[in-house]
Amino acid sequence: MAVYIDVIVDISVNSLDRIFQYRVPEELLDAVKVGCQVNVPFGSGNRRRQAYVIGVDTVLAYDASKIKDILGVTKAPAATGQLIALADWMHERYGCTMAQALKTVLPVKKSVKEVKRTAYFLTDREGAQQLLEKSRKSRREKARVRLLEAMLKEGCMSKETVTGVLQISASTMKSILQTGVIREETSQVYRNPVRQRLDGWQEVCLNDEQMNAVASIWQNAAICREHWSREQGMHLLYGITGSGKTEVYMALMEKVLNEGRQIIVLIPEISLTLQTVSRFYARFGSQIAVMNSRLSAGERYDQYMRAKRGEASVMIGPRSALFTPFDRLGLIIIDEEHESAYQSEIVPRYQAAEVAARRAEMSGALVVLGSATPSVAVYQKAREGMIGLHRLTQRARTGSRLPDVKVVDLREEFRMKNRGILSQSLHEAMDACLKRGDQMMLFLNRRGYAGFVSCRSCGYVVKCRHCDVSMTVHHHTLLKCHYCGSEQPMPRVCPSCGSPYIAGFGVGTQKVEEFVQKEFPKARILRMDRDTTSGKDDMGRILQTFSEGGADILIGTQMIVKGHDFANVTLVGILAADLSLFAGDYQSSERTFQLLTQAAGRAGRGDRPGEVIIQTYQPEHYCIQTAAAQDYDSFYSQEIRFRQMLHYPPDRQMMVMLAEGEHDQQTGQAVQKLREIAGEADFEAVEFIGPSRAGIAKAKDLYRYTMYMKHQDIKELMRLRDFLEGYLKWSQQFSNIYFTFDIRES
Template sequence: MSKYVQVIMNFAKTEEIDRLFTYSIPIHLVSKVEIGQRVRVPFGQGNRTQVAFVIHFLDELPQENYRIKPILELFDEVPLLNVEQVNLARFLVNYYGCTFAMALELILPPGMAKTPYRPLPQTETYICRNISHDALEQHIAKESAKKSFDKQRAILTLFLIEEAIPLSELKRSQEVSGSSLNTLIKKEILRKEERLVTFKPSPIHYQAFKTLNDEQRAARDKIYEAIENPYYQGLLLEGITGSGKTEVFLSAICKVLEEGGSAIVLIPEIALTRQTLMRFRERFGNVVALTHSRMGPGERQRLYQEAKEGNIRVMIGPRSAVFMPMERLRLIVIDEEHEATYKSETTPKYHATDVARRRMMESGGSLILASATPSLESYEQMKSGALALVPLTKRIGGATLPDIQIVDMRRELQNGNMQIISSALHEAIDRTLQAGNQVMLLMNRRGHSTFVNCRNCGYAVKCKHCDIAMTYHRQSGYLECHYCGHKEVIPTTCPSCGSAHIRFFGSGTEKVEEYLEAYFAAFGIGRMDFDTTSGKEGHSKMLAAFQNHEFNVLVGTQMIAKGHDFPDVTLVGIIAADQALYMQDFRSEERTYQLITQTLGRAGRGEKKGEVIIQTYSPDNMVLEKIKYHQQQDFYEEQLKMRKLLGYPPYSHLFSLVVSGKNETEVIQKVHTLKYYYEYYNKKGLFRIVGPAAATISKIADEYRWQLLLMGEEREKVLIYGKYCLNKFINRENTGTIKINWDIDPRSMF
């Protein structure tokens, strides 16, 4: 047995402490300490008791310049992390340059690092009826006249239906009073009883699976081959919208479950969880679970334990679900893999695809990246052979791709139409609704008007704390900043020149909703954006109401574009196709192509023919041309040529630094000094340095922002070089009040 362990301190989020410390194992704990378990140890000169993760065993004592102290005691009954998770933490440290403690905190659900881990209870407390059903009815009838009996009656009524109810279920009910329950137990009308908890997994419901067409079966068989292979394989399931990609990977998951394995399915938006969960539970029953950030810490911790103990075998959720400790994990599916939401914007800034690939490589499993519009990175990997292509080129059930019409909004203005909706789209909405069908409209900006402008002097009302125009929200009646949350009342006169000619310009989802209410209110209008779906069940309620025809026109931001399947939606309108096309980001054309293509894919998914109308001021733009004529391969090939010419990803890796602070002069001076360090240590010229320049949004929350960008072909070298020069700068320079935020392979240039 090993005599020593190396541990990481639970609080080690600074580089000075972020390293392995060696401790001896007392004889009475030698057989009890395991990898991934937490222990209490004395730490520092004062020997303060700290909690640490056991990372590694040692048989021989390393050469250390400090006295080896013994572990004090176990913190967990059983290991909180398994060996695979510890290895995954190591990967996060090396690949994203974060601390070990940050990596471990990322892997665990919120709050779990603070309390000892105990296995799920083997028994559960039930409250049982202690008298016969007839005797209970007589007792209720006898006591009903007493006013003090109301709360007890509410409880006892439940036991007229059920003989025994879990105590945890009773506690969740608002009608159950704890004191009244205790009174009934004391009177021996009810009794407590401990019962063994036995989880019985649902059988696979094969009858719920849909019959696959020839193309789907070919795709399924190719994925089956990968699953049967004991080595890692990555697959790109590229299928046009409505081609039945979900049914294909449902079949793949079924095979994994039949062979005793488990699977993780990542989805990009919480908005998709309800629809996805229903489809999966219909086939796999109670072994399917859903996790997401709007759940409470207790609920997420329970799911973690259920997964760890093998009760959950299919986990669905956004990017954080990739860390779930599934037993015998054999398959990870990343649906809509091109979505930017799979990249975290907070440290550690991981990408779920990288983590998923690493997990499957470690376990010899399979990774499926599914999308109608893959990321350029995935497309290039498919071309190079790193991903096997699994194509789906036809819509299921005989459905065809929708007809696409591009409307030139410049001509609308020439014809005197100053409205947000073109005459062609208005007529199409009316025709669609009169026929009993439904409409989805994409406006990828929330609020009513995107800026307030003086027509006399040109003054635009900007946020006092950010370099961004304030957005008018009709619902709140205020101007709001979408970056810092600052609110202001709407000015009646121009703050600059005093003119009364101050007007609203630009459009958001509220403005589209206002237009629709003026003309189509009788058909029901719904709006789906951050403002209307902020509650825990906000997305689900909105989508369920639309599916049930409680309203028939749904206007929303990009959250309406992905994965939704409504057979009665026959018209999709893209209100402002140019919105993201000319942003200062080399990915703007790729993102616009993906967003519009995904949105138009919502039309005509059933037996009814679909129609799409795209409104634009740039009808001859290459991106819109490729979308109209379904020339996806041509679009991707042209984008790759341009990226290669400019040296952008996927042919290079980026290291982005944003220097920010409240003193603009200091920020500018420091970012130029920082650039000098990168130039000095770039003697071999391996890296390209771009900038510094003011960030696209140059001020947020009273902090000025400047950006510096590094490029190189080898990711590991880019990361080492980026961090090395930054550390030299921090250690040698007086950084003052500035902050430096860095990222490797960022997905946003803002």
């Protein structure tokens, strides 16, 4: 009986986003399974294309004369049925093609050659001794004698030793194996993705708050397996910095593992992987698998296959780890849930917490969102009882307390003729910290040497030729674009007026490092930003060196202030607190508050008091004041009033449409036309903002326009998206312009 498969062809074109049917040749029947990838002849030219199998059947749905045979089955790991269903949900929810959704839920795109290790074991000592005596009598069996003598002494040997050190040929080895005195065993070797470890977990006793959080979350586990709901299935663990959220995670993980179920732990930054994995490895050992973008293709493949084969029960990684092929999933943890890294910036533009909720519903699993500075939207749901809320209000380590925070007004420093990077207060605190032998961290939300290059004579700013953004100085002589990566030499004279007075303005981590080294020449300084962590193991090396006391000062960007726990750090300096405050985004105050609170939380995590100094030009701003006080609830009460007044999420749901085209005027007109079309249809209740130029008006030679749409019901925005996409497909009027729609649920 013929077998047919339903497939989605890997072509991201809406008109071809449908099911196609192919026949499976008899010799490939055993290899074809739902979720695997196959090669098919596609179109009139029978071009070879990759496709995803979403169904296997014996029923023919089309004309038999038009059905083609598949060409082969790839060795890439197959998706489980649950991940296929998840891809279908993402296809509907985020408006992407099914092929794009399937590519997203298959984190390992291709098969990688597995590493095998061969070893030889002595199975018959008496027989081997007799064979050795016999071989010694022959001058032609010296290699056999070497091997038997070594095996009788060692008992077992690796293939590398046998062939390399003893120089035994394949033919000699084959003849001895045939005697049965030695046996050969081949096993798979997994490439180790974690070559560096920090001091790991040490057993601690949970305090009352931590035990209450574990108990109240876990009491919902059995309920969720029977009937999942957000109220019982999703939980916010809101705890101040240093309150021991990780210990709560691990207590829950142990309960899940004891039931034979599996766990996904999401972390937002690669920089957190080393410390997080070190803790979890120390507690759970070989049950841990790791996934991140810096792993080699072979390492990613091995980690994926360990999870798929059931050899690992815990996957730790960024948002893509959500698609680990676990079939007994019991818990999803999203650490630092407020981080923007959980929002995908490529199609499908999914939000990790939304997808986690959907996957948990399919599996009957718990979802725990953890943060010291929860996103406003998540905290509102927790306050209103839509998800569980569990608070940790005190630091877990005995003797540890929140640091003392001082806000320094940089305007006053300027009036006092202080033109340096460090305020007088921070300079004095650093000097005292170094004299005590403690460590410190200096945080700046910038990288490179200077913010931009400008001419003092005419005001000209050097911009990227491909993107409408200023270039940044690196290593004094090189300009880089942080959007497209293009480079050009630093000009000696102004390209506009010819003036020699052209220089870098602003401050970056490299300049901070040079200034601090000059002020404190005996201090040992490490810098951690994208430029110093470009190598695969650079980030881990820097963190390990600092953790082991190999440096006094760690200077860096956002990656140094999120989640790290260094007991010897007693001072944190925030050099320019308000750099992110005026980013032209309704969430800029929230992000600034989160960054400052997280940065301040790095100080005083040991048994010595901590000190934080925040340098700012906006000391009176509520996000600066509440961050200094480590008072999230006060920040939330002021921020939510701002959102409600202007109808921003979470008060309203919002959809962003981005249009990118090669011609400026045509792209702007296209967005205006879509607004008019939507206005003529039945979408009066939707609030429109724009169209207007995007924050980055030009990137990679494409002009960019945005339009924002707000409504209380997310389904209405999804209906509007489908309507506009349908119009674009029908009219073909703007086929040379690329449109994306991003609906962000609040």
